[in-house]
Amino acid sequence: RKEVEQDPGPFNVPEGATVAFNCTYSNSASQSFFWYRQDCRKEPKLLMSVYSSGNEDGRFTAQLNRASQYISLLIRDSKLSDSATYLCVVKKQGTGRRALTFGSGTRLQVQP
């Protein structure tokens, strides 16, 4: 079983729609969680951290469920510019080797 699993998609949604992605992780020792965004053939960039109580950043809401070991990303009022691959990233305690594990990403395509 992969340490971090994501539905690869693609998720095809119309502009203005609300879309949600889930990501499950297998290591219960995981401590920190993040969503990165990666545009086609570009480098990943940090979108937002995921806090235990859930957090919002504009149209984006991230939530964590430690009991079920999953995190989610909700995007409201989708824009064409939201089209990208969203990577779930899980961090274990410490830094360096294997501290960060990347999921393979969920592709979102927002259509006009």
Next chain:
Amino acid sequence: DGGITQSPKYLFRKEGQNVTLSCEQNLNHDAMYWYRQDPGQGLRLIYYSQIVNDFQKGDIAEGYSVSREKKESFPLTVTSAQKNPTAFYLCASSIQGRDTGELFFGEGSRLTVL
């Protein structure tokens, strides 16, 4: 402007040749990383360095080598021993000691072996 610069962006290599990918950062970050990304897969860690003159193998180090002679530079050599080197290579850096998941990535180098 601070950032990470990778070069070349595109590289073609014949089988049996070594190739070196450059990574330079002016963010004053201590830690630097090399990842490989293949279609449909997550980023996989090749090597990382937390301080000058020190580096550690990641999950897929076989067929690769690195050096860290300067804080700003972390070049990656893809050797002929790497059996499937065609991939997108990403260099990243982070602030050492900070408990954050934020990595700053370069724009990547796309290597194709002919």
